Amino acid sequence: MNQSKPSFSPEVKKLLYLLFLCILGLSCKKETGKLPRDGENNNILNKVEAKAYVNDRLSKYARVIASLSRSTYVRKVVNQGIAKKFDGDYNILIKDLYKMLASPGTDQATHKLAPPSEEPGVDPPSPVDLTILGELLLEPVLVNNDTLYPQIYIPFSEPEQVDEGMEGVLPADPCANVAPLSPTEVYPYPVIVSYDGDESSGQEVFTGSSYDHNGIAIDGIQVSECFAKRHPVWAVTINERVDQSGRFPGDIYAQPSTGNAPTPIGADLYMPDIVVKQHKESWIKGGSEIQMQFGVSWANGTNPSTAQTRQFKLYSQTSLSQDAPIDITFLSRSQIRNKRTVPINFTYAPLSSWGERINVSYVENNVTKYRSEIQYYNYPTKGDYLYLIVYEYDDHFWEYFLGNGTSYATGGMGIPDQTGNYLTNFYFKSNEGPYLQTSFKIIQRGAFQSGANSGNYDINTDQLYFKSRHRTY
Numbered sequence: 001m002n003q004s005k006p007s008f009s010p011e012v013k014k015l016l017y018l019l020f021l022c023i024l025g026l027s028c029k030k031e032t033g034k035l036p037r038d039g040e041n042n043n044i045l046n047k048v049e050a051k052a053y054v055n056d057r058l059s060k061y062a063r064v065i066a067s068l069s070r071s072t073y074v075r076k077v078v079n080q081g082i083a084k085k086f087d088g089d090y091n092i093l094i095k096d097l098y099k100m101l102a103s104p105g106t107d108q109a110t111h112k113l114a115p116p117s118e119e120p121g122v123d124p125p126s127p128v129d130l131t132i133l134g135e136l137l138l139e140p141v142l143v144n145n146d147t148l149y150p151q152i153y154i155p156f157s158e159p160e161q162v163d164e165g166m167e168g169v170l171p172a173d174p175c176a177n178v179a180p181l182s183p184t185e186v187y188p189y190p191v192i193v194s195y196d197g198d199e200s201s202g203q204e205v206f207t208g209s210s211y212d213h214n215g216i217a218i219d220g221i222q223v224s225e226c227f228a229k230r231h232p233v234w235a236v237t238i239n240e241r242v243d244q245s246g247r248f249p250g251d252i253y254a255q256p257s258t259g260n261a262p263t264p265i266g267a268d269l270y271m272p273d274i275v276v277k278q279h280k281e282s283w284i285k286g287g288s289e290i291q292m293q294f295g296v297s298w299a300n301g302t303n304p305s306t307a308q309t310r311q312f313k314l315y316s317q318t319s320l321s322q323d324a325p326i327d328i329t330f331l332s333r334s335q336i337r338n339k340r341t342v343p344i345n346f347t348y349a350p351l352s353s354w355g356e357r358i359n360v361s362y363v364e365n366n367v368t369k370y371r372s373e374i375q376y377y378n379y380p381t382k383g384d385y386l387y388l389i390v391y392e393y394d395d396h397f398w399e400y401f402l403g404n405g406t407s408y409a410t411g412g413m414g415i416p417d418q419t420g421n422y423l424t425n426f427y428f429k430s431n432e433g434p435y436l437q438t439s440f441k442i443i444q445r446g447a448f449q450s451g452a453n454s455g456n457y458d459i460n461t462d463q464l465y466f467k468s469r470h471r472t473y
Contacts, residue, residue, distance in 0.1 A: 043144065047401045050143050054196045054238070057141045061094060061150050062194035062236045064132045066209050066217070068101075069190045069234065071125045077101060078234070082154050087241045087248040088330040089286040090157035094150045094236075095246060098133055101125055141238075146397065149246045151239040153286050155228040158334040172337055174225040174283070181230055188213050190232040193223050197238050198398040199282050199431045206284060208233065225283040235284045240395045267445035268471040269349035269386070269454050275465035276331055277339045280392035280432045287332040289393040290435075291325045293426050294349055296383030296442070305381065313382060314426075315354065325393065325428065347471065349386065351377055351442070384442050386454060389426045390464060391434040399431075435464040445470045 044050045068074045077100050081092035141148040193208040208221040223233055242248050274290070281288045295314040298304065303311050315324050329344045355376040361368055377383075428434070441453040449455075457468035 047398065050401060051196055051198065051398070054141065054143065054148065055194065057136075058150060058194035058196060058236050058238075060136055061133075062192045062209070064129050064136065065094070065152065065234065065236055066189075066192040066211065068125050068129045068133070069192065070211055070215070071123050073122045074101065074125050075190070076122070078152060078154075082152070082157055087239070089153065089332065091151045091153040091239065091286065093239060093242070093246060094133070094152060095137055097152065098130075098137055101130060102134070147244050147246070148238045149242050150236055153235045153237055153284070155225070155233055155235065155283060155286075155333070158332050160334060160338075175229055178226045181227070185227075186231065187211070187218065187221075190234045191221050191223055191227075192234050192236060193284065194236040195284055196398075197240065197285060199285075199394070200398065204283070228283070237285060238397075240285075240397070241289075267442075267454060268347050268352050269468050270347040270471050271328070271344055272467055272469055273341050273343045274329065274467075275339055275341050276336050276435065276463070277465070278435070278463045279333070279336050280430065280435075281394070283333065287330055288336060289330050290328040290390065291393040291428070292328055292348060292388055292390045293324055293326060293428060294386055294388035296377065296386055298383055299385050299441075311383075312387070313377070315349070327393075328390070341465075351379070379442060379444070385439055386442050387439040388437070389428065389434050390436040390466060391428050391430045392432065394429055394431045396429045436461065436466055438466075440468070445472070
């Protein structure tokens with residue numbers, strides 16, 4: 001006698017799903033604000049131990065994400081989540097993904113997601129997988145004093161667009177001269193790759209895993225950039241842009257304030273647009289954060305009024321640091337791959353109001369005291385040349401682990417003296433050398449002078465097209 005499968009109304013399905021979520025919530029309700037149970041992770045003494053620990057945690061996340069990805073509902077939630085680009089790139093924090101899966105319909109962002117029981121043909125996530133994911137999230141990924149936040153990044157999520165005038169111009173293709181995927185290289189679900197983000201090895205091909213139609217796990221899948229372009233790949237990596245609370249600090253590319261303390265130059269320097277032509281970030285980690293630093297001096301580092309040599313003032317919004325990065329913009333893989341002109345309208349050198357707070361000593365009643373003052377840049381008594389460096393920022397978590405790494409130091413900023421020492425060195429966090437290091441003459445706003453200067457500076461290299469202009473206000 002044939003027995004038909006029980007049929008439930010949508011209302012009953014919804015009640016059953018909510019009942020499951022209640023059970024799941026009770027099973028996962030434990031002490032959450034704790035440090036990792038394996039407390040030694042708060043005292044890791046070398047990079048080898050740290051990498052082993054981080055990769056172990058990421059591999060556990062990757063295994064459960066691979067299993068969850070078999071659910072059409074999970075794939076829908078992930079795709080909607082990365083489309084929000086909460087930090088500017090196509091990724092979603094796993095902790096946020098879990099909230100969206102465990103509490104459907106209550107997403108705090110713009111996309112409201114209905115429970116899978118209300119969507120015909122959409123299969124819900126596995127209760128077992130959700131329980132495992134919740135258990136993993138109870139134990140933060142903690143390396144000494146750094147809390148790391150795993151994410152899912154999906155390469156090649158950005159729609160390709162062709163800029164006006166660039167029709168027929170093909171961008172660099174990672175699949176050039178690569179044979180098409182064979183039927184055995186096509187999987188019904190995304191291929192999941194875990195990666196700790198350490199770029200010092202120069203790794204470009206990774207090992208991933210997935211499932212077949214019968215629910216059998218498939219390991220050892222070789223994942224290159226070309227493979228990721230042709231087949232869905234979810235990279236389980238560490239987010240490098242959120243703070244220690246797991247939050248993105250917001251618009252870090254806001255215009256600097258011009259203040260209200262004009263100086264004789266009256267010029268603020270800005271970049272109307274930028275073209276970055278070369279990737280300096282691994283394809284499996286996403287787009288690039290472009291930063292710069294600048295300082296002022298004279299053409300040869302000698303103050304003509306005092307004859308003092310090797311004088312250089314590095315821009316800083318505080319007198320406490322000699323490392324003064326300026327966030328320019330975030331560029332996607334597609335923008336760099338297509339060498340796209342990206343309008344940014346960014347004031348990078350607010351020379352009309354640039355000042356830093358310093359402590360000035362004075363004597364009162366035969367007692368030396370100090371008061372805080374703002375010291376402003378004055379042209380040309382504090383320099384009539386601007387020196388700058390543009391580079392791709394990397395947080396250098398692995399390179400700087402336990403302070404064992406050393407930052408890049410540039411050369412050539414100013415004319416070297418007889419001993420070969422340069423005027424100064426910029427120290428910056430990047431996995432590679434800078435896109436650009438250059439200098440040019442500073443002139444007053446509204447003035448005209450032939451040659452490269454702050455009002456009309458253009459430089460076009462194989463890595464970067466950089467422009468500098470005066471704000472006219």
